[in-house]
Amino acid sequence: MPNAPLVPTVRRRRLGSTLRHFRHQAGLTLEEAAVTMGWKAPKMSKIENATQSIRPSDIAQLLAAYGQHDAEVVTALQGLARDAGKRGWWQTYSGVLAPAYADYISLEEDAESIRVYASGVIPGLLQTAAYARETILGNTVRTPEEVAALAEVRLARQAVLTRPSQPVQLWAVIQEAVLHQRFAIRPATMLDQLQRLLDASELPNVTIQVMPLNSTPHPGGAGAFNLIGFPGRVPGVVVLENLLGASYIEAADSVKTYAAAYERIVATALSTDDSLALITRLHEGTRT
Structure with a gap:
């Protein structure tokens, strides 16, 4: 009986798409690439x-056939091959996590950098527990137990910002309207959330900007997105979130388009100093 095809995990998809990218750069067909490996x-x-794994030991040979000898690239792709089926801490919450969300957490765990444009909610990596619970409750129909579990997941994700080895470099541009949100039943929620942003901004790997209400038009008007970068010049991934989960953009040219758009967003937003000054004023106003 033939073996069942492998589940195309997000790591395995990234590995496959990256190998395809390098093959196209080398100008080789599938048949020509296979011949170099005796496949x-x-x-x-x-x-x-x-839908099929590749041994980490075969990565260097295949990349060499593509003219890719960068040690960082080889190491990064060998890591993807080795960890393609690895289970993460988030698997404990598989009963409440949609597959697309689990994929996103996997991307965060592997990321070197994350650039976020947030237009409707504070980025998950910067949320307090109370804010997470309130926004989950407002955006989904979940039981109290499921809300509590999803809030735990959001807080657990934040460990990537303070991990001892290579913490994620986070750059978040947040639409000002998000900072004016209020929670009638729990008024202190936003006060604590604003303080959380101020505290997070003190981390050397976290940059926060605010897109003011009176900004000029910019690419963020098309919607929120996350741009995730990985070590070793491995192509990045764009994540678009919606009520049904998330979708991924992995084509190199499309990722470059979003990267250029993000630079324009950064240039349009308030400077980091002015952004923190605005958050501080809002925090003081919320407290009174």
Whole structure:
């Protein structure tokens, strides 16, 4: 009986799409790439489509055939091959996490940098527990137990900002309207959340800007997005979130388009000093 195809996890998809990207750069067909490894084209196709694994020991040889000898790239892709089926801490919450959300957490865990444009809610990596619970409750129909579990997940995700080895570099541009949100039943929620932003801004790997209400038009008008970068010049991923979960953009040219858009967003937003001054004023106003 033939083996069942592998589940195309997000790590396996990233590995496959990156290998396809380098193959295209080298100008090789599937058949030509397979020949360099002594394989048949269907195996190469399955690896690129994330339905078959590749041994970490084969990565260097395949990349060499593509003219890629950068040690960081080789190491990064070997890590993806090795960890493709690895279970993370978030698997404990599989009963409440949608598959797309679990994929996103996996991306965060592997990330070197995360750039966020937030237009409707404070980014999850910067939320307090109370803010997380209130926004989850407002955006979904969940039981109290599920809300509590999802809030725990959001807080657990924040460990990437303070991990001892290579904490994620977070750059968040937050639409000012989000900072004016109020919670009638628990008024202190926003007060604590604003303080959380001020505290997080003191981390050397966290940059926070505010997009003012009176800003000129900018690409963020098309909606919120996250731009995730990885070590070793591995192509990044764009994540678009919505009520049904998230969708991923992995094509290199499309990711570059979003990266250029983010630079324009950063240039349009308030400076970091002015942003923190605004958050401080709002915090003081909320407290009175």
